[in-house]
Amino acid sequence: MELPIEARKRISAAKRVAVLTGAGISAASGIPTFRGSGGLWNGFRPEELATPQAYAQNPQKVWEWYAWRYAQVMQANPNRAHRLLAQLERQKRDGFLLVTQNVDGLHARAGSVRMVELHGSIGRARCEVCSTHFPLPDPAVFVPPPQCPACSARARPDVVWFGERLPKGAFERAEAAFSRAEVALVVGTSAQVEPAASLGRVAGWAGAYLIEVNPDRTPLTPHADLHLPLEAVEGLEALLGPP
Ligand code: NAD
Ligand code: ZN
Secondary structure: OOOOOHHHHHHHHOOOOOEEEEEEHHHHHHOOOOOOOOOOOEEOOOOHHHHHHHHHHHHHHHHHHHHHHHHHHOOOOHHHHHHHHHHHHHHHHHHHEEEOOOOOOOHHHHHOOOOOOOEEEEEEEEOOOOEEEOOOOOOOOOOOEEEEOOOEEEEEEEOOOOOOOOOHHHHHHHHHHHOOOOOEEEEEOOOOOOOOHHHHHHHHHOOEEEEEEEEOOOOOOHHOOOEEEEOHHHHHHHHOOOO
């Protein structure tokens, strides 16, 4: 493939870069996306399980789904796309922010630090009564639901469900970075879950050079200066890898 020369120049010249990632960046690590093939679990759609209503009706079933996903994530490893973004952070330092919708923790395991996890983490739980956050036990011994270490009440997954608010300050921090970025890079997200989906548009309106990496078109595609119709690993290799 021919290298996207203009985008590579913009990225290397930029002092401020903001990146948004979604489930697509972890597909090459073997973690299925919600939308698209492989998104089902025992015949349930994620939209039917990742909600406060589903949890209120059947906490055990929702926890079993999370325990299954947690075990899957802990067996997976970060891929080249996660690593290229960690490397970009080291180049841009405090001019860089990575915003992820993923709950799989793979960015952190690849070395990313300047990061906002908009939707929480699948490796943590949060007490339903006193809101204490704590890490889940090793997947090999974890039996859901977990109990709060502080008050022994039942804890829920420490993730943001459909219809819930984002963690305090998380979106504000993300929006600030996207509205100031010279280059904004959106990778592997269907751009259907708000408000995360709006970040790319915000950057575009503020004059950033907006790059989207996604094998499919999304609602963001018409706003992008460059759409690379590639998988995350190939797309980021073309943008950030050695020439
Ligand atoms: P999504 O499932 O809605 O969309 C995935 C997108 O990735 C699609 O647009 C698809 O075309 C694209 N894609 C598929 N394979 C790709 C690849 N190899 N490279 C690049 N792109 C690829 O995911 P979303 O937009 O992140 O939003 C859904 C919600 O699902 C989020 O809230 C997130 O918390 C949750 N989720 C997280 C994980 C995870 O942590 N890995 C996995 C599934 C869902
Ligand atoms: Zn508690």
